[in-house]
Amino acid sequence: MSFDRHQYQRIVVLTGAGISVASGLHTYRGPDGVWAAHDVERLGHARALAESPQDTWRLFGGMRGPIAQARPNAAHRALARWEAELRPGQQLLLVTQNVDGLHQAAGSRHVCELHGNVMLTRCSNPDCDLPPFEDLAPHTEAVPRCPRCGSVLRPDIVLFGEPLPLQALWQVDRALRDCDLFLAIGTSGLVDPAASLVRYAAQAGARTVFMNLEPLVPPNPAFQETVLGRAETVLPAWLGWPE
Ligand SMILES: [Zn+2]
Structure with missing residues (x-):
């Protein structure tokens, strides 16, 4: 199932460890x-x-x-290209739980690192x-x-037992308020932060998509759609750029 990526104005993408597996991490x-x-x-x-x-x-x-x-893989590159090809008025905030910096290495500019950067x-x-x-x-x-x-x-x-950085949380909160497309990639959709973020996005009326190797068990009703597969394959295809 593909979609018209120019249809959305306020896009929030959340990525987790699953997006970096193909980079060997x-x-x-x-x-x-x-x-x-x-x-x-x-x-x-x-x-x-x-x-x-x-x-x-x-x-x-x-x-x-x-x-x-490690080098960015096709999923990191697809997100960077998506951001680079936004039309005037469109915004994309890339929120990541990963500490590997691979989104920035791929060329993404608007990245919010929820857990910091281990480098x-x-x-x-x-x-x-x-x-x-x-x-x-x-x-x-x-x-x-x-x-x-x-x-x-x-x-x-961010170590276990430490709060998430406030500035990052504010940035995410602001972006979710008028979000019209929320995409979670390679992260558990049942625990936080994905579970809270998708709930806020759904409340804002966003289209919500869960993209992961494995389906959610039990399903999270805040996600309207599920795309199963490896991020480096299904994400470029979903965006209309199969490699
Ligand atoms: Zn000091």
Whole structure:
């Protein structure tokens, strides 16, 4: 089922880990391979940063090497092309749960990173004025310290137990208020943020589409349509650009 992409004025796209699988990225891949879910929740929690920041870096620093090697796939490129070919008056906000920066690498400009970007490092001291900076070093062996205040440095991502960034939430909230097309790609449609976002979009009267490898079980009635398949195949086809 394709559609006329010029028919919509206020488009919100939400992407999750499923869109980056074809780029060779799995959600959490440390130096020892894929982390077990319980390790991710323990080592990726804000408590671990406070008590044992080396564990935080072992988990997330280990993702930097694979991400630095990864390239955007056809799904990332299709979203960037969609944005580049918008007509006057059309707006597209790309909201992502991914921390890999591949949307920007593909050329998307209007990207809202709900969970931050793991390729950036920042100071853990909220009163410090060190700006986040690009950092390819994994820091899996030694915890880096802030050159300005001496506090522990951390990856610039949202850890378990931390709130989502307010500025990002405001941006999403504003975009959803008059949204007329909402598309979720490669993310669970039953848990947040997708579940809340699609509900707001449906309340605004948007057409709502769920695009994923697997169907939603149980279905989420806020999604009017489901497109099943690999994002890198079905998204370009849906937009009218099969590769
Ligand atoms: Zn600092």
